[in-house]
Amino acid sequence: MKRIAVLSAWSIAPVLVLIAFFIVPVGAMMGQGLWPGGRFDPGGIVEVLTRPRIRQVIAFTLWSAGLSTIITVVLGMPIARLLYATTWPGRRIFAALFLVPFVLPTVVVGVAFRLLLSESGRFGFLGLDGSATAIILAMVFFNLTVVVRIVGIAWENRDPRAAEAAASLGANPMQVFWTVTLPALAPAVAAAASVVFLFAATAFGVVLTLGGLRYSTVETEIYLLTVSHLDLQGAAALSIVQLLIVIGLMLLSSRVGRSRSTGGRARATPRPVQWRDAPAAACLGLGFVLIGAPLVALLSRAVRFDGAWSLEYFRRLSAAGDDPSIGVSLGDALETSLRVAVDATLIAVVLGLWIALLVTRRPRTASERRLLGGIDAIFVLPLGVSAVTLGFGFLIALNRPPLDFRDSAMLVPLAQALVALPLVVRTLTPVLRGIDERMREAATSLGANPRQVLTTIDLPRVSRPLVAAAGFAFAVSMGEFGATSFVARADSPTLPLLIYRLIGRPGEGHLAMAAAAAVVLALVIMVVVVVSDRSHERGVAQW
Amino acid sequence: MVNPVKAQVDVEQLTVSFGAKRAVAEVNVSVAPGEVTAILGPSGCGKSTLLRAIAGLTEPSSGAVFIDGADQRPIPAHRRGCVLLFQDGQLFDHRSVAENVGYALKLRRAPREQVRVRVAELLELVGLGDMADRAPATLSGGERQRVALARALAAEPRVLLLDEPLSALDRELRTRLADDLARIVRDAGITTIVVTHDHDEAFVLADNVMLMREGKIVQSGPLAEVWGGPKDEWVAGFLGYDQVLDGGAAAAVARAARLVLEPGGQLAARASAFVTDASGELAARMNRVRRVSATHVALDLELDDPIGAVAAVVGRGEAVPRAGDDVQVAIDAAQLAPIG
Numbered sequence: 001m002k003r004i005a006v007l008s009a010w011s012i013a014p015v016l017v018l019i020a021f022f023i024v025p026v027g028a029m030m031g032q033g034l035w036p037g038g039r040f041d042p043g044g045i046v047e048v049l050t051r052p053r054i055r056q057v058i059a060f061t062l063w064s065a066g067l068s069t070i071i072t073v074v075l076g077m078p079i080a081r082l083l084y085a086t087t088w089p090g091r092r093i094f095a096a097l098f099l100v101p102f103v104l105p106t107v108v109v110g111v112a113f114r115l116l117l118s119e120s121g122r123f124g125f126l127g128l129d130g131s132a133t134a135i136i137l138a139m140v141f142f143n144l145t146v147v148v149r150i151v152g153i154a155w156e157n158r159d160p161r162a163a164e165a166a167a168s169l170g171a172n173p174m175q176v177f178w179t180v181t182l183p184a185l186a187p188a189v190a191a192a193a194s195v196v197f198l199f200a201a202t203a204f205g206v207v208l209t210l211g212g213l214r215y216s217t218v219e220t221e222i223y224l225l226t227v228s229h230l231d232l233q234g235a236a237a238l239s240i241v242q243l244l245i246v247i248g249l250m251l252l253s254s255r256v257g258r259s260r261s262t263g264g265r266a267r268a269t270p271r272p273v274q275w276r277d278a279p280a281a282a283c284l285g286l287g288f289v290l291i292g293a294p295l296v297a298l299l300s301r302a303v304r305f306d307g308a309w310s311l312e313y314f315r316r317l318s319a320a321g322d323d324p325s326i327g328v329s330l331g332d333a334l335e336t337s338l339r340v341a342v343d344a345t346l347i348a349v350v351l352g353l354w355i356a357l358l359v360t361r362r363p364r365t366a367s368e369r370r371l372l373g374g375i376d377a378i379f380v381l382p383l384g385v386s387a388v389t390l391g392f393g394f395l396i397a398l399n400r401p402p403l404d405f406r407d408s409a410m411l412v413p414l415a416q417a418l419v420a421l422p423l424v425v426r427t428l429t430p431v432l433r434g435i436d437e438r439m440r441e442a443a444t445s446l447g448a449n450p451r452q453v454l455t456t457i458d459l460p461r462v463s464r465p466l467v468a469a470a471g472f473a474f475a476v477s478m479g480e481f482g483a484t485s486f487v488a489r490a491d492s493p494t495l496p497l498l499i500y501r502l503i504g505r506p507g508e509g510h511l512a513m514a515a516a517a518a519v520v521l522a523l524v525i526m527v528v529v530v531v532s533d534r535s536h537e538r539g540v541a542q543w
Numbered sequence: 544m545v546n547p548v549k550a551q552v553d554v555e556q557l558t559v560s561f562g563a564k565r566a567v568a569e570v571n572v573s574v575a576p577g578e579v580t581a582i583l584g585p586s587g588c589g590k591s592t593l594l595r596a597i598a599g600l601t602e603p604s605s606g607a608v609f610i611d612g613a614d615q616r617p618i619p620a621h622r623r624g625c626v627l628l629f630q631d632g633q634l635f636d637h638r639s640v641a642e643n644v645g646y647a648l649k650l651r652r653a654p655r656e657q658v659r660v661r662v663a664e665l666l667e668l669v670g671l672g673d674m675a676d677r678a679p680a681t682l683s684g685g686e687r688q689r690v691a692l693a694r695a696l697a698a699e700p701r702v703l704l705l706d707e708p709l710s711a712l713d714r715e716l717r718t719r720l721a722d723d724l725a726r727i728v729r730d731a732g733i734t735t736i737v738v739t740h741d742h743d744e745a746f747v748l749a750d751n752v753m754l755m756r757e758g759k760i761v762q763s764g765p766l767a768e769v770w771g772g773p774k775d776e777w778v779a780g781f782l783g784y785d786q787v788l789d790g791g792a793a794a795a796v797a798r799a800a801r802l803v804l805e806p807g808g809q810l811a812a813r814a815s816a817f818v819t820d821a822s823g824e825l826a827a828r829m830n831r832v833r834r835v836s837a838t839h840v841a842l843d844l845e846l847d848d849p850i851g852a853v854a855a856v857v858g859r860g861e862a863v864p865r866a867g868d869d870v871q872v873a874i875d876a877a878q879l880a881p882i883g
Contacts, residue, residue, distance in 0.1 A: 442633040
C-alpha cells in the first residue's frame with residue numbers, strides 16, 4: 001500500500017474522535033449564537049456585544065489578563081535568572097517550589113486566596129477580598145511558573161559565546177544584557193508572555209471563586225449566562241468572541257515564539273550568585289511569599305478548629321453525604337475524581353500518543369505533507385477553545401443520537417481528556433521530532449519493518465515523557481473545573497465541584513471544609529505529578 | 544565468517560528529483576558480486592542520494608535498481624538486504640553496544656545464545672571485544688563507526704552501502720580505521736558501494752571507482768585506470784592533479800618524459816611530476832615557494848619555452864631554491880597522465 005494511504009488510514013480514528021467530541025460540540029455552541037431558533041441571525045451576537053455588562057466583561061478580561069501578564073513577566077524574569085543561570089545552595093528546592101502553582105487546580109487556588117484575603121485571614125487588613133487585585137494576584141500566582149520555567153530554561157541553555165564575544169569587544173555586563181542576552185531570550189519571553197496571557201484570559205476557576213458576581217471575565221460570564229440566566233445565545237456569542245481572540249493570540253504566539261535555530265551550541269555554566277543579584281533575590285522573595293502565603297493559609301485553615309490543631313473539617317467532609325445542602329462525602333467525591341481521572345488519562349494518553357506519532361512522521365511527498373500538516377493544525381484547536389466553551393458544547397450537542405452521551409459515564413472523562421490532550425501531544429511531539437530521521441532509516445536498513453521501527457526506535461524514546469505526560473493529564477483531569485462543571489452529574493460531583501459547592505454555602509465552617517477538601521485534592525495531584533515527572537525533568541517546560 | 548551472499552547490483556537510468564533539481568540524473572551503475580566500488584565526487588554531487596536510492600530509503604523519480612537481476616522497485620527498504628552505514632553511525636543510543644550489534648538478529652528472532660555468540664564474534668572482528676556493555680554515548684567517534692560496521696555485518700547484508708564512513712573522524716583515526724575497514728570488507732567478501740568525497744578513502748577501500756559530478760557519472764573503471772587516465776580537466780583536478788598542460792607545453796613535457804601523447808592532447812601533471820634535480824634536463828627559473836603542508840612545499844617555476852609556469856617540488860637532497868635562481872628540473876613520468 002502507498003504510504004499516503006497508510007497515513008490516511010491511521011488518521012481516521014483520531015479525526016473521528018475530534019469531530020465527535022470537539023467539532024460537533026463547539027459547532028453546536030456556535031450554532032446557538034448564529035442560528036437562534038433555527039434561522040441565521042448574526043445580529044443577535046452584535047446585540048449581545050452591545051450590552052453594557054458584556055462590554056464591561058470583555059474589557060475586564062483583557063485588562064486583567066494584560067496587567068497580570070506584565071506583572072508576571074517582570075517578576076518572573078529576575079527569578080528565572082536567579083534560579084537557572086546562577087548557583088547557590090537551595091536553588092533546586094526553590095526551582096521545584098516554583099513549579100507547584102502550575103499543577104494546582106484553579107478552585108484550590110481560589111479557596112487559598114480567599115482564605116488569605118478574607119476579613120479574618122492573615123492579609124485581611126489589606127481589604128482585597130473580592131477585589132480585582134485579588135484576581136490579578138491569583139493569575140500571577142498561577143502563571144509565574146510558566147515564565148520562570150520557559151525563560152529560565154532558555155537562559156540556562158543560552159549560548160554564552162555571543163555574550164563573551166560582546167564582553168571581549170568592550171561591553172560592560174549591563175550592555176551585554178541589553179544588547180545580547182535579552183535579544184537572545186526575546187523569543188522565549190514572547191512565548192511565555194503569550195501563554196500567560198492565554199491562560200489569564202481564559203481563567204475560570206479563580207475568577208469564579210474570587211470575583212463573585214462583581215468581576216466576571218468572558219469565561220465566567222459564559223458560565224453564568226448559561227447556568228444562571230439560561231441565556232444560551234448570549235453565552236454562545238461570548239464563546240465565539242473568545243474563540244476568535246484565542247485563535248488570533250495563538251497565531252501570533254506561533255510566530256513570535258518560533259526560536260531561531262543556531263548551529264553548534266555551547267552551553268553556559270551557571271555563575272555563582274553575586275551582590276548585584278540582590279534585586280533579583282528580592283523578586284524571588286516576593287514570588288516566594290506570593291506562592292507560599294496562600295498555600296500556608298489554605299493548610300492552616302484546614303487543620304485548625306476552635307483555635308487548636310484538629311481534623312474536624314476532614315471529619316465533617318467525610319460525613320457530608322448526610323448533609324442535604326452538600327449531598328456528597330469527601331470519600332465519594334475523591335473516588336469519582338480518581339475514577340474519572342484514570343479514564344480521562346487513558347483516553348488522553350492513547351489519543352495523544354497516536355496523534356503525536358502520526359504528526360511526527362516525516363512527509364516524503366507534497367500530499368503527505370499536506371495531510372500531516374492538516375492533522376497537526378486541527379489538533380491544535382482544542383488548545384484554543386476554553387474548557388467552558390467545550391463543556392457548554394458537550395451539554396447542548398451530545399444529547400441526541402448518534403451522539404447521545406447524557407447518561408454515559410464517559411462524558412466527563414471525555415471532556416477532561418480533550419482538555420488534557422494538547423498537553424500530552426505537546427509533551428510528546430518535540431521528543432519524537434527530536435529523533436534523527438536517519439536513525440529510523442538505519443533501523444529500516446538493518447531490516448526493521450515500520451512496526452519494528454516504531455517499537456524499537458520511537459517508543460523507547462517516548463516512554464519516559466509519556467509517563468510524565470500521563471501524570472500531567474491526570475493532574476489536569478483531577479483539577480479540571482471549567483468543562484466538568486457543565487457535564488458532571490449533580491449527584492456525583494468531582495472534588496473540585498465539591499469545593500466549589502462548599503464555597504457557595506454561607507458560613508466560615510463551609511469555607512474551612514472547602515480548604516480541607518482543597519488540601520486533599522492538592523496532595524493527590526502533587527504526589528502523582530512528583531512521581532511521574534521524576535522520569536522526565538522537562539515535562540512542564542513544553543508549555 | 545558466515546558465507547556472504549554475493550550479489551550483483553545494477554542501477555539503470557536512475558533519476559532522483561527534488562522539486563526541479565535532479566540530484567541524480569539517469570545514472571547507470573554496475574557492481575559485480577563481491578566487488579568494492581567507490582562513488583567519488585564533491586559534496587552535493589548526488590552520490591549520497593544515489594546510495595539512499597539503492598538502499599530504498601529515497602524514492603527514485605525514474606529508473607530502477609536491480610539486485611541479482613531482481614527489480615527492487617516493489618521491495619521496501621527493510622527487505623532489500625542493503626544495509627546502509629551512515630556517516631555518523633547512527634547508533635541507537637538507548638541500547639548498549641551489544642544490543643546495537645545484535646539488533647538485526649533480534650528482529651529476526653534469532654535464539655538468544657546465537658545472538659550472543661555472533662555479537663561477540665563481530666565485536667572481536669572490529670576490535671571492540673571488551674565494549675559489549677558500554678553505552679554508545681561513551682564511545683569515541685572511531686569506536687562508534689566500528690560498532691556501526693559490526694551492526695551492519697550482523698544483518699548479513701547482500702550489499703553493504705557505506706556513506707562517507709570515515710569523514711567524521713580525525714585524520715589519524717581515519718587512516719587506522721580505513722585499513723581495518725578495507726580488510727574487514729574484503730574478508731567478508733560482501734558487494735560494497737562506498738560513497739566518499741575523499742580520494743584517499745576511495746583508494747584504500749575500493750577496486751573500482753566511479754566519479755560523480757552534478758548528478759551524473761563522469762568516469763568509471765578500475766582504480767588505477769581512472770587515476771592514470773582522467774577523462775577531462777575537471778576529473779584531473781578532482782583527482783588531485785595540480786595542473787593541466789596543453790598545446791606545445793604538453794607535447795614538450797610528454798617528449799621529455801618519453802610518453803606517447805596524441806597530437807593536441809592534454810597532459811595532467813601533479814606538482815611532483817617536476818622535481819628539482821641538478822642533473823635534470825630542463826632549465827627553469829625559480830619564482831616563489833608555497834607551503835602546502837607541514838612537510839611539503841611547492842615551487843612555482845618558470846620553465847623554458849614552450850612549457851612555461853608549472854608547480855614543482857624539491858628533489859631529494861636538493862636545497863630549496865630562492866626566487867630568481869636558475870634551476871634544473873627532471874620529470875617523473877609516473878606523476879603525469881594524458882587526459883582522455
